[in-house]
Amino acid sequence: MSEEQSEAVRLLWGPHPKPSRGPKPALSLDRIARAGVEIADAEGLAAVSMQRVAGLLDVTKMALYRYMPGKAELVAVMVETAIGEAPPPNGLRRGWREQLGDWARHLGTVFHRHPWLLDATVGPRVIGPRELAWMEQALATLDGTGLTGAERMDAVVLLAGHVRGIVLQARAAGPAGSPEAQLTATLGELMRAHGEQYPALTAALASAAQSGGQDQALEFGLHRILDGLSLLIAQRSN
Template sequence: MHRVAAQLGVTKMALYRYVPGKAELVALMVEAAIGPYPPVKVRHSGWREQLEEWAGQLFDVFRRHPWALDATVGPRIMGPAELSWLERAVSALDGTGLSGAERMDAAALLVGHVRGITQQARATGPAGNPEAQLGALLGDLMQAHGERFPALTAALTSAAQSHGQDQAWEFGLQRILDGLAALIDRRVR
């Protein structure tokens, strides 16, 4: 609160006239940064396409505002804009046979994937490709000690053949959606 007040050129006590504490200030910052879920440009008929679009948009938000990764962890105050994102994910699963709790869990699972991949990208820098960087870091090590780690050596060789293409985002997203599809199919039968 002290730093924010100083940057605004007011006293810390003056800032408390507008927000009661740090939690509320952070919630307002998140609200301003992420905004409400954008209007849907293309109507997707299926839940899978809707969740693919939703996850991609959330990924873009976290890439534009990496500080929001830390600001949106754990129980906290959430505003209407942030809630609109959750509403969109949960409502995409309407009519699938999943319970409300399962739809919330599916949204949480997707958020976890988005957060994990965004954190990896943040750790590797703006031009970073986590898979290519990992391959480069482990390449010499595997040449020297690859016989002790045959499965890892084979996996890194395979990844190198894809020219270090970062596939973790799409691979993880599709496997999560495949799992949801299997559960939904069992419910529909």
């Protein structure tokens, strides 16, 4: 483990010793993390720097380094703060499908609220206790289904990847509208000029427009993933 990763582990997992003497520290990890989240929410992850965070907290950059070794560690605690607590369990009477579906929707809400998390949660990195609690809860919903541990992990990764992909498209679309609506509008113009070359696409767009089926990509994909898991679980029970 690199020195940078070791520092991230210490900040995320503790312990965080408090001085027994002297004045109360002017800053806390939570306050620093929330300042970074505020900047990232407004301007994106690239806008976050030790200097910007220090300015927002009204301290010098050197003062901030007393609490935070660098930007990599700062982003790690920002992720832990932004992702928040895992959604509460839905109760024992609800099945794995309903619980896992709610878990995926909650994850989508978090990514929509903090789109920069899409950039901050890729590649090798240290994961904090809150983020692991999300994974723990999703895996726990599949207890008793007959799926192996590896299959459960793959199922959770598949669901998270679907949610990430939808939110990524929404972020790219920006405030102008949903990605589905933008794609439909763009393709509609093209089909009016070249529709005879793409009859299947033309028919699909016309059907979607009549049924109001746009903007359902998250739910459609979510249900199809859960359908597939249901079939696999049913096979294991036979």
